[in-house]
Amino acid sequence: MQELILIEPGGTANAEWAREAEWAAVRREFEERLPDSAALAFRVARGVLRNDADAEDVAQESLLRAFRKFDRLRERDRFRAWLVRISFRLALDRLRSAKRREAREIEWTREQERSHSASSRGSREFRQQLERAMEELPEKLRLALLLSAMEGHSLEETAGLLSVPVGTVKSRVFFARKQLAEKLRCFVKPTINR
Amino acid sequence: MFCEAYDQSLRDAAASGEALSATLQQHIVSCDACRAAFAEEQTLFAAIDSVLHAANSEVPSTLIPRVRVAINNEPAPQGRSYSFIAWSSASLLLTAAIVLAVLYLPSSHRPTLVVPSRPFPIVAAKNSQDRALNPAPPSGVSAVQQKKPVILVTNRGLKPVTPEVLVPPDEGAALARYEEFLRRKQAVVLIASAKSIDLRPGIEPLQIAEIEFVDLKIPALSKWESEDDTK
Numbered sequence: 001m002q003e004l005i006l007i008e009p010g011g012t013a014n015a016e017w018a019r020e021a022e023w024a025a026v027r028r029e030f031e032e033r034l035p036d037s038a039a040l041a042f043r044v045a046r047g048v049l050r051n052d053a054d055a056e057d058v059a060q061e062s063l064l065r066a067f068r069k070f071d072r073l074r075e076r077d078r079f080r081a082w083l084v085r086i087s088f089r090l091a092l093d094r095l096r097s098a099k100r101r102e103a104r105e106i107e108w109t110r111e112q113e114r115s116h117s118a119s120s121r122g123s124r125e126f127r128q129q130l131e132r133a134m135e136e137l138p139e140k141l142r143l144a145l146l147l148s149a150m151e152g153h154s155l156e157e158t159a160g161l162l163s164v165p166v167g168t169v170k171s172r173v174f175f176a177r178k179q180l181a182e183k184l185r186c187f188v189k190p191t192i193n194r
Numbered sequence: 195m196f197c198e199a200y201d202q203s204l205r206d207a208a209a210s211g212e213a214l215s216a217t218l219q220q221h222i223v224s225c226d227a228c229r230a231a232f233a234e235e236q237t238l239f240a241a242i243d244s245v246l247h248a249a250n251s252e253v254p255s256t257l258i259p260r261v262r263v264a265i266n267n268e269p270a271p272q273g274r275s276y277s278f279i280a281w282s283s284a285s286l287l288l289t290a291a292i293v294l295a296v297l298y299l300p301s302s303h304r305p306t307l308v309v310p311s312r313p314f315p316i317v318a319a320k321n322s323q324d325r326a327l328n329p330a331p332p333s334g335v336s337a338v339q340q341k342k343p344v345i346l347v348t349n350r351g352l353k354p355v356t357p358e359v360l361v362p363p364d365e366g367a368a369l370a371r372y373e374e375f376l377r378r379k380q381a382v383v384l385i386a387s388a389k390s391i392d393l394r395p396g397i398e399p400l401q402i403a404e405i406e407f408v409d410l411k412i413p414a415l416s417k418w419e420s421e422d423d424t425k
Contacts (some may be wrong), residue, residue: 023270030265038261039253046251056254063261067268130245149246170210178209180242181235 026071033079038063040080041087047146048091050131058094062087081161088143095135126184133183137176144172196231197221204228208235374407381405 041062046055147158159166
């Protein structure tokens, strides 16, 4: 005795179309956020790496990773904070790579040589010292300092990006600046007063 | 160099970038050293800020197009494979069932191997009295023929129980006779089976004398007590 099986041909196709429509909506929403998000990711990476080419690579990778998991992000208003963390983490990873560091140093030297005449803010030596001091900062202090130094970022916005109270951001920025000053004070006096 | 009393307050004020309090403002106006030190501190933080603000450089114009291309190249996510989920669930359930069966199987159903530390005693009754006082267990006869240690399969949960049979006094004699009959019959069977086993050269087969049963004579209790008193 044969069994009769009812096949619904439209069922699978409907599910496929629904999935594609959902995917297109996710993509559209992400692309709308892209100009603002790209600037944020790039600046966070640039603050860590101090190199435009590396920062651009890291920003692209961060945005791509964010896009892959964007549909699973429940709180869409937390997207910028999420992206900051991804970008910061990736930038730190790249900074720790010895090979990249070497290439960056060479590039940085060339860049400095090009822009040295135009730069009126402190000496090259001071910048190097400051960058070393920044690398020695704890990650929390460093990220708070970077975000608060960005254009258009108030303490409230930085607090939102870091998911911490405004008082915590103030405290982190304060201690970060103090630590930097402690390391640079002895060095900066003769340089700046020159 | 700051005055000692105002050192920390002025450094903190410079680091925070906030306006000076009235007290500190008043001191700065009146103290040349603190004013100069505070100006140096402010210069230091301005230099730090200038480097930090360099992070606000223009975003490269190539970044957004690059990201768009990368996003367009991303494949759409596929629907979850339910067959994988079904297989995973089934294998998990099976594993759990096996583990539970192993853990909760009653211990009496699990056979265990027990290796005796020494072989069973060889019984060779010399005379009728010894035989009567030391009746050998029938299993001892078969153990003599084994070269390897005997492996017994026992149930761990069961304890050896001596059977007790309650009979009326008039049937006791009949029961004793029946017990004797059974013992003789068992002994004959064991001897026959022992003879049928091939023995290695040089080993003589076990010689068992004919079994003779006598009544056990136990001295009266009063006799033992009187011996103890004399000692």
